[in-house]
């Protein structure tokens with residue numbers, strides 16, 4: 001499926017929520033809805049342009065949240081894609097001392113390990129003006145699976161909810177956060193009835209040991225962006241929609257849900 005051309009730019013109104021062009025309608029099939037989200041994707045010619053546009057919109061969303069209830073919350077992904085976003089966002093003029101930042105997922109490695117998502121956030125986002133933000137890492141050292149989940153859950157409890165904004169990345173296999181296909185923890189991570197905020201998962205590639213927010217926790221958000229770069233990831237999204245199987249492509253569970261509009265920011 002080829003999305004219709006959509007001009008780059010901020011597009012659509014900000015965080016009052018129900019105004020997305022990809023807004024779900026009652027009776028709409030999940031696959032149709034997922035396809036509409038893709039058709040409404042904001043597509044940019046270069047990663048820096050996508051990062052800048054997403055930083056613009058996040059600035060509006062966070063500012064709105066901070067004014068509305070004095071404190072704002074932002075969840076961000078790890079990996080490489082968000083580095084340019086973080087470097088654009090950290091210098092934005094926001095009341096950063098009111099902003100609480102955490103992660104969508106973490107690798108269970110030491111805080112100074114190069115693979116640590118928290119280390120990446122500290123190095124690229126909690127800088128410049130954003131150094132005043134409150135950062136709540138998910139992983140505080142190994143205390144066993146249940147202990148690590150409890151520590152993750154406690155860290156999230158420090159953020160105002162619903163979260164003002166959640167930014168998600170996606171892997172080439174269609175994983176979001178650290179919710180991976182073929183992982184025994186997948187049903188728990190995608191469960192619509194779980195009360196767990198966090199789940200221990202296993203990645204196919206190292207570092208294997210992960211902590212992820214459950215889908216239900218990620219959806220406790222007023223605004224969600226899916227930030228991806230590269231034609232291969234776009235093809236994965238198309239494949240996920242064609243397959244319509246969240247077990248095979250966990251991103252499909254995000255695109256097909258009806259609780260929170262999802263905004264795709266894409267650059268080739």
Ligand SMILES: O=C1O[C@H](COP(=O)(O)O)[C@@H](O)[C@H](O)[C@H]1O
Nearest residue numbers: 077078079080081169170171177
């Ligand atoms: O392992 C992870 O991978 C995904 C995608 O990372 P990227 O390097 O391809 O951008 C990321 O969204 C997730 O937070 C991270 O832990």
